[in-house]
Amino acid sequence: MIEHGKAQNGVGRGATSILTSWIYGLRLTLLALLGAVLMAGAAQAQTFQFQTFEVQGNTRIETASVLSTLGVTPGQPISAGQLNDGFQRLQASGLFETVEIVPQGSKLLVIVNEYPTVNRISIEGNNRIKDEQIETLIGSQVRRVYSPAQAELDAAAISEAYAIEGRLSATVQPKIIRRSDNRVDLVFEIAEGRVSEVERLSFVGNRAYSDRRLRRILETKQAGLFRTFIGSDTFIADRVALDTQLLRDFYLSRGYADVQVLSATPELAPSRDAYFLTFRIQEGQQFRFGQVNAVSTLPDINVPEYQAEVRVKPGDIFNPQSIERQIQRLELLATRQGLTFVRATPQITRNDAARTLDVDFVLERGERLFVERIDIEGNATTLDRVIRRQFDTVEGDPFNPREIRASAERIRALGYFSQADVEAREGTTPESVIVDVNVEEQPTGSLGFGANYSVESGVGVSFNFSETNFLGRGQILSFSIDTGSENSASNLTFVEPFFLNRDLALSFSIFYSESSQDSRTFDSRSAGFRTGLEFPVGEFSRLNTYYSFATDKLTERSGTTLSPVLLADVGEAITSSVGYNYTYSTINTGLDPTRGVRLRFGQQFAGVGGDEEFIKTTFLASAQRTVRNDEVTLNGTFEGGVLTSLGDGISRSSNRFFNNQSIIRGFESGGIGPRDLNFDDATLGGNYFVAARFEAQFPLGFIPEEYGITGATFLDMASVWGLDDIPAGSNVDDDFYLNSAVGVGVLWDTAIGPLRFNFTRAINKRSFDREQTFDLTIQTRF
Template sequence: MDDRGGARALDARDVITRMTTGLRATLLGGIGAVVIAGASQAQTFRFTEFEIQGNTRIEAATILTNLGVAPGQTVSAGQLNDGFQRLQGSGLFQRVEIIPQGGKLLILVDEFPTINRISIEGNARLSDEDLLTVVTSTPRRTYSPAQAERDAAAITDAYAASGRLATTVVPKIIERSGNRVDLVFEVAEGRVSEVERLSFVGNRAFSDRRLRRVLETSQAGIFRAIIGSDTFVADRIAFDQQLLRDFYLSRGYADFRVLSATPELAPSRDAFFVTFQVEEGQQFRFGEVSADSVLDVIDVPLYDSEIRVRPGDVFSPQAVERTIERLELLALREGLDFIRVTPRFSRNDRDLTIDVVFEVERGERIFVERIDIEGNATTLDRVIRRQFDTVEGDPFNPRAIRAAAERIRALDYFSQADVNARAGTAEGQVIVDVDVEEQPTGSLGFGINYSVEDGAGVALSFAETNFLGRGQTLNFTIDTGSQDTSSNITFVEPFFLNRDLAASFSLFYRETDDDDQSFDTRSIGVRPGLEFPTGEFSRLGVFYSLTEDTLNPNDTTQLSQILENDEGSNITSSFGYRFTYNTIGRGLDPTRGVRLRFGQEFAGLGGDAEFVKTTVEATGQRTIANEEITLRASFEGGILTSLGDTNSLQANRFFNGPRIIRGFESGGIGPRDLNADDDALGGNQYVAARFEALFPIGILPDEYGISGAAFVDMASVWGLDDTNGGPDGGQPVDDEFFLNSAVGFGILWDTQIGPLRFNFTSAINKRDFDREQNFDLTIQTRF
């Protein structure tokens, strides 16, 4: 019991105890006496008069209504007891007594006080506003100890949802004048209950380390003070079970089951030990895969040709779903409506294969009456509607509706998006309901980055992915370093002309001030473009670029003659295209994928440069050792061909960087004018090959987020239109092909303050004037 300003603070539990004691005494002294007294009268009563005492706010009529006894009515002792229980259970009174006095019934009541105000004390992690939303007690209403206890439990549950299971909440009242009380919830916040250990039982194909990377929940590591995913949340464990199922099913384990997910709370109540018991089963592969139909309008061989899965591929529900989509889209292209594709499975346990026949059949004639959208306060209806391939009046295709729902969720504009179909106003029609709950889509970031070569810098960024609710993207970034500054603003309309056509516009500015070079550069330009899909995994982009590049010498007596020809400002006006094909993380097999890029840029639409610039890149990636190790190989190259009598400009030539080859500085390989301050000149051609293996470091707990990498890089930059170097142009520059190479290992640390990578490299093949960089550290964090 506390003393606050002379008023008594009572624990609500004390009030309930007192009330229960009074109830027990009343029953013994009141109804018990009635029953005993009435035994000689066959336990019946008949009252012609009622006297009520103690009520100040509650009307007498309300009390008599709850009692349920009318004047002159003959009632039994049991009926009288029922009326007493109704009065006591109404929540209006702390104490109720009913005393029969012959033909008069005396009713004594002690009303509960009214709530003057409600406050929460001791809370720091959750605000008053958040906690008061779960409190059902209301000021200026009757105080109920039972309701206060329920409110305390709701506050405790709110803390439990944030991972603080040790929190206790005690409701107390402070008595005020006029039979009023202040209701105070005293909170003692406990520590966050973290997931100290995630373990698995029954897994043979994949290690605990690999399965932990699948889960949303993570183990508490060295950044436990700021990480959020290691906090125990019961609902998240259920989601983790679904993630495990999806992971195994996508890898052919058709019989996989999560037998149990058992969280055990430590005695200190600040840590959980979660154990998933799984049953993997066997891995299945596709057996015979074919299409079939009894419909005359279906050309079965044509549908067979649309199937991309092959016998021997790992069985995957995603591959089956994607095949169904391809076949139903083919039917639409053939002008056939109400065609449905149903997979028929035949399981072969002996050879661990599953045969699939995609049955093309006629579906029900059901049409979409309308699409109703609710919950989008900011996002325009058309942004959501364009995710549907179906419009009002089209044949209803459940699979197309589910695909639209996935596209709506993938927008990342909504914290929740539910898409359901219900019966329409007429037979054969359905209404599609879209219920969304919006979430913030803008971000403002301030960052710090560091690299050995460029030093420390700061970055400021603003990003809005749903600009003005139109689904448009607006990005603005400023990056500054010790030797360079860059800024960029980009606007993207993803559905230009109401088609799946992304229109973009970029304005950029870059400036370098490198102490190791005898010149500074500045570039400013604009780049509008269009991009659209050309296939399931491919896109084609076209663009126009207008750039002004300025080269200013720091010391004209040392500037290479090759660069002096580029001195001043030069305008490049060009257009080009780039084709991309990417299945990494998106293909039929989640353990492998490829990315192919091919692009060309044509300059000469005015300006000072005339050239054709061609680049190509091929990257392959796969996992081995039960997905513990990731292998990656990349090959790329480029050719800059000058047209007419022009020579290539420094701003348009190729320079190596960490993306091309590690172990050398940017501009550290390729043609260099040794007679003019060792200026890096760049080259008209380049090739590069990179091979890398990413693997866990077994001696370190995986919750630390530290992994290792080993790599081998090879690259060459060569070729100039003009090789007359030196300050006066009289010394030839070596621009011949030379293959540089380096080996190294890296430490990757995925921290909550940003990704860090440490690279330790040693050059294998280099020339005397090539510039090595044996160590590189990069860090970037945003807050």
């Protein structure tokens, strides 16, 4: 590193020398010209004529180059104005610190002082941005002529990089240290300053939703407890435009059709290290759908048939997404009927008194345009076909603007690109259009090392690798290892999401797990693989079919005695099965959804070879909605399962149901269910289970929302029961008993990962059920 004091002294002398020499040279030149004019006759006052030239001081620049820039020729007359212009050109060339022109009769003397060469470039004072990043911004180069103008441009580029990082108070000073042989060391001295954080996010004009609720919508966050680690609380001007759009979309999705975000005003604190960002909103009134009809005058359109496709109901809260989905349904119906260029155009009629919006979907003929071709640019890694398959339209199909917009959204949703623009332009004929796709790729892989802890599983470490665009083919490859004090598991998964160029996901996974929990009298091991196909069967539903092969081994620990129910499970057994899972979900669709449902039903059929024969059926129904102006989120879930053994077989513990924290909180894993009272063993599992869980999540008013802490209350009820065959003489209780527990939770979304603290109390339990009154879960990646 170069000493700070020396850099300052060198720059002071360098800057003073440059300015003084330039003024001195200009003064001598003007005096010489003035003397020549006074001594010459009146006829010769405006012109010079030099026969010889001498250039002094140039070591790198050729004499011919100097004279060419000056613009003089031996024996040719030149005016004083032309000579001055040449002088200015030499000064502006960026090659010389000083230039002097001295006429000596028929001889012209040119004295120059060349700019030094850059011997070394150093960066001092930087901590937040590494040298390697800054060096890519610097245009000045070693062994090239030093240019003060370029050094200033370099300083400005470095300052801009710090501004993007939120450090608007950062200053960059280019300084030089003179060395021998007309060389200089160029030093960029950086004072990084503090991050310009968003100290306060506030809103004006919002009545329906609180400041706290609206802050959750924005990408920008207030500076909070973890301001050192959180980048989203840094003020970035470009992010404000996104936040403005997010606010508008949030209100529109909740029926506020006239909402306007009038302004977004950032105010910089005098210290330049903090911003106060204020959004001024005009909410308007909330509207609901009134009458919703499909209308048409086209002879090919059966209006009642299209009306039956209308899913929007009067009284529903107005939502532009609902209109867009309805348009897609109507146009898809027309396509299935072989009607091309039919467009569903919504015509909205306001009823301000009732605060309703009547919508007529007018089915009419659109403009006859065809897609000539789809051009894709910017994808260096991702294959063209990965992008093309997001289009339902191919070359030669009728052009549908809404379908092109929907394809653009699907491309952005892939997560492969930081930017994806899809635009249509006129084709080679008036009846054709060309669709241009311009993308900018971003990293799609992740490598993580982490630690986790829970009261139930203890301390563990994890390693995971994931690539969502493997080899640019849009494939998913992931690998994970999780180890704990009592459990370990590893998994390798590969997914081809567009098998056979269809919306058909082919998956293959290999798994291995071991368990040696202290609460058990045995150890277990499981290994196997699973392959499946998943495809859509509706707008919100998908079906997954699979084949699974697993080998399970149960080993009795030395010094322990197993329950007779478990003795039959000792050893190794193979389970070969096929199955399916049907899922219907409207949760997490749209911008910050207020409500939705999730339904899941699946069955596993074992007996396709192997040792086990059974049918395992599971189901789940879950609903979510928000109340109190989206401040409180309510969740309710009901699920259950049935394991039915076939033939003369009985179920193994590896295939039975066990409770855990995902089924009922307040009890240990395996803490409820069938129990051999003679052996104090609670790990028998059951052939049946049901569970109901209800939870409310809400902000904690006394804690600022930027800390990411919310509260929860919950009520869980569950039962695990039923065994196939209980050996004679065993004292096993496998009856149905509905356990229940209530609790409160604290959810903390920290910079190192999500934390959840649960404090639970059992309401209904049997004397041998095992409670767990506190649970802490930590998971982090680094």
